[in-house]
Amino acid sequence: MRKSIATVSLSGSLTEKLSAAARAGFDGVEIFENDLLASPLTPEQIRDRAADLGLTIDLYQPFRDFEAVPDDVLAGNLRRAGRKFDLMRRLGTDTLLVCSSVSPHAVDDDTLAAAQLRQLAERAHAYGIRVAYEALAWGRHVNTYAHAWRIVEQADHPALGVCLDSFHILARGSDAKGIEDIPGEKIFYLQLADAPLMAMDVLQWSRHHRCFPGQGGLDVASLVRHAVNAGYRGPLSLEVFNDVFRQADAGHTAADALRSLIALEESAGIADLPSPTVPSGVAFAELATSDPEPVAALLGALGFVRTGRHTTKPVELWEQGEARILLNSGTATRREGTALTAIGLETPGPGAAVRRAEALLAPALPRRRTEHDVPLDAVAAPDGTELFFCATGRPGHPDWTRDFPAERASVPAGITGIDHIALTQPWHQFDEAVLFHRSVLGLLPHETVDVADPYGLLRSRALTSGVSGAGDGLRLVLNLAPTSVNQGNRAQHIAFTTGDITDTARRIRAAGTELLSIPANYHDDLDARFEFSPGELDTYRDLGILYDRDEQGGEFRHFYTATVGRICFEVVQRTGGYRGYGAANATIRLAAQRDQRR
Structure with a gap:
């Protein structure tokens, strides 16, 4: 029509x-x-x-x-x-x-x-x-x-x-x-x-x-x-x-x-488009940085190891479990610092995903590559984040990891994969971003959540693969920060999964990396709201671990690293079918990050 x-x-x-x-x-x-x-x-x-x-x-x-x-x-x-x-x-x-x-x-x-x-x-x-x-x-x-x-x-x-x-x-x-x-x-x-x-x-x-x-x-x-x-x-x-x-x-x-x-x-059923090819997870997250040493040190403290270098570009592959981070030192400027610039999406059919993206006007991104580089198709999300359609290890599809000849194998050290990625959107593109990820990628949008920031109100909306978003598929969280926060410093974070959050936190701290400091008042309030086993809350207090429990008894434990440039890392542990993102703790986290930046 x-x-x-x-x-x-x-x-x-x-x-x-x-x-x-x-x-x-x-x-x-x-x-x-x-x-x-x-x-x-x-x-x-x-x-x-x-x-x-x-x-x-x-x-x-x-x-x-x-x-x-x-x-x-x-x-x-x-x-x-x-x-x-x-x-x-x-x-x-x-x-x-x-x-x-x-x-x-x-x-x-x-x-x-x-x-x-x-x-x-x-x-x-x-x-x-x-x-x-x-x-x-x-x-x-x-x-x-x-x-x-x-x-x-x-x-x-x-x-x-x-x-x-x-x-x-x-x-x-x-x-x-x-x-x-x-x-x-x-x-x-x-x-x-x-x-x-x-x-x-x-x-x-x-x-x-x-x-x-x-x-x-x-x-x-x-x-x-x-x-x-x-x-x-x-x-x-x-x-x-x-x-x-x-x-x-x-x-x-x-x-x-x-x-x-x-x-x-x-x-409405009045036009046919290529069917959605819903991503099943994150193949990689790419960080552009003009100074790779601080973020490499932070990844090392988290247990990641550098497993390969790109054959033709200044890009390193860091891995732990199924979590993969690319460090790209060839595109960022010193003014921008470290920022999340691209996400590789595990996609059952990359070609079909590209055809749907094109039908929905997603701008295809040209790539400079040599004849030996693995061909990957990418489109731009509304905020400029590059989305690559990947089929890691799938027969019959190009495998992007071939561009990174192995230097060494990663050693499991607590982190098992990427739980979710949080992207802060420009103030005028929040609704556009929701529509883009919903229509182009076939993700399911969840209810919008408003979170009090010390200097305004932060809007947050999760989008997940699958009917309910309860599984281990793709989870993206779009945030709209208050204008005073959003100007020139759109913080983003990558959340990693772990099976033992206290062990992971202790190991990171033993490596000399400080975690985000959480006010004692927060843990005092947890003591009033929930019952814990003996010594459990003291451990959370000592390590700066945040905690949430849903109405079905699902539990969520998480902590944050310091922010490097415009990126920080979160480590999370979900038990009992918890589906959220710890929204009850977001106000505390935002205030603590503000204090840390000061």
């Missing part, structure tokens, strides 16, 4: 918004009236600019507070509409969005509303224009799509139909299945937006917190499916009011918007 986007969904001037929509690959746009009014271009110039970019202008909006009003108000409204029809003819668009009235002049009279909307449609018809009537969720008398359709049906004019807006329908909890009772030819337009589930005034919710489909909690896919079943064949159009999108780069937002529509078509 054709894909469109409302200019209100993007930041910048109208010309910047049109250019961003065209570069992303949209077919058309809705022109939001304020964007046109603020533009120095004439309507004819806007029409020509859109045409030069390959965009149609699918809708002009909004026209407010028209129906069910006294005769003197109606006369003014019809005069206003006539001016808009002249404008639309110059602009080259044939559909006007009319919102259900919120005016105090409007009365609760469906017959009057239908008669006046018929007058409007009759005048629009003379201009070759259609009127799409939309029920605002906060409309004075008409606030459901079913009510709007009854009025349109009563008005009975070929130039009058309905506009269905997923936010207005789903935010009120309306049953979208009733859409299938509306003739498809009378559904003039379909506007789409998702939103996180929030308990707040619907008007404020709508104006500040909408997001692209797949980024929130509304079932937009089912609504689209019902509209298509009814016979709707018009564009899928995004109308998203979002404070972050209004400030973010328009080109980046437009690309994310189009990805959301492609994924939505798949979810």
Whole structure:
């Protein structure tokens, strides 16, 4: 289906918004009236600019507070509409969005509303224009799509139909299945937006917190499916009011918007994409560093050994158990310090994973390699992290470890693998990152968790492979730090698994490496909250081990190393089926890391 986007969904001037929509690959746009009014271009110039970019202008909006009003108000409204029809003819668009009235002049009279909307449609018809009537969720008398359709049906004019807006329908909890009772030819337009589930005034919710489909909690896919079943064949159009999108780069937002529509078509069952090839775990984590000695010393204290060097690049492979770290000293600058720049994802079919990524507009990354280097495909995540699709040791697939001739074997010393990787996202890309990992990689997003940081609020959301995320598959945690924390220092961490956390902590400390110091008040509180075996809590206090227990009795023990550059390491031990990430301890950890940096 054709894909469109409302200019209100993007930041910048109208010309910047049109250019961003065209570069992303949209077919058309809705022109939001304020964007046109603020533009120095004439309507004819806007029409020509859109045409030069390959965009149609699918809708002009909004026209407010028209129906069910006294005769003197109606006369003014019809005069206003006539001016808009002249404008639309110059602009080259044939559909006007009319919102259900919120005016105090409007009365609760469906017959009057239908008669006046018929007058409007009759005048629009003379201009070759259609009127799409939309029920605002906060409309004075008409606030459901079913009510709007009854009025349109009563008005009975070929130039009058309905506009269905997923936010207005789903935010009120309306049953979208009733859409299938509306003739498809009378559904003039379909506007789409998702939103996180929030308990707040619907008007404020709508104006500040909408997001692209797949980024929130509304079932937009089912609504689209019902509209298509009814016979709707018009564009899928995004109308998203979002404070972050209004400030973010328009080109980046437009690309994310189009990805959301492609994924939505798949979810709604109206388009086929290459099936997700869900990663099963982490093949490697790559750290770029201008000074490898501190991080190499830290890895050594954790029990890692350098097992190989890349045949052509300044990259070292460090291993312990199934945990593999690449140290790349050829790409980082001293100003950036040490940072996590790439993740190798164990993928059953790397080729299929690449095809799906390309279908969902994930930018493929070119690689400089010699003819002897193992070929690996990679795409860029929204935050710039490189994601490599790997099939380590799988017959019939290139094995990236061949680029690292063995120097020595790793000796098991407590760490068995990578439990999860936490990535702090730029402030304007958190929702985009969730959609990217959900749609491109097929990961399951879990509920968003808010954590108090000493200088703000940190949002965190985990994504895992598998249906429940309970197994040993891939676990990623996306964090959105407070702006004061996020500027120029986006801390990340890699969490390793161990079967005996106290033994691992003692060994690391014996190697001369200090662990993150945890305040005594924290362990005093643990003593009040949980019962421990004799001496257990004293051990945790001494080693700086944090502890959590879920309602099912699952336990989580973890500690952190010092931060090197923008990376720190966490060591975790899960028992009893614990699925979380120690969110109850995050505030303590963040404060302790702040104190350590001081």
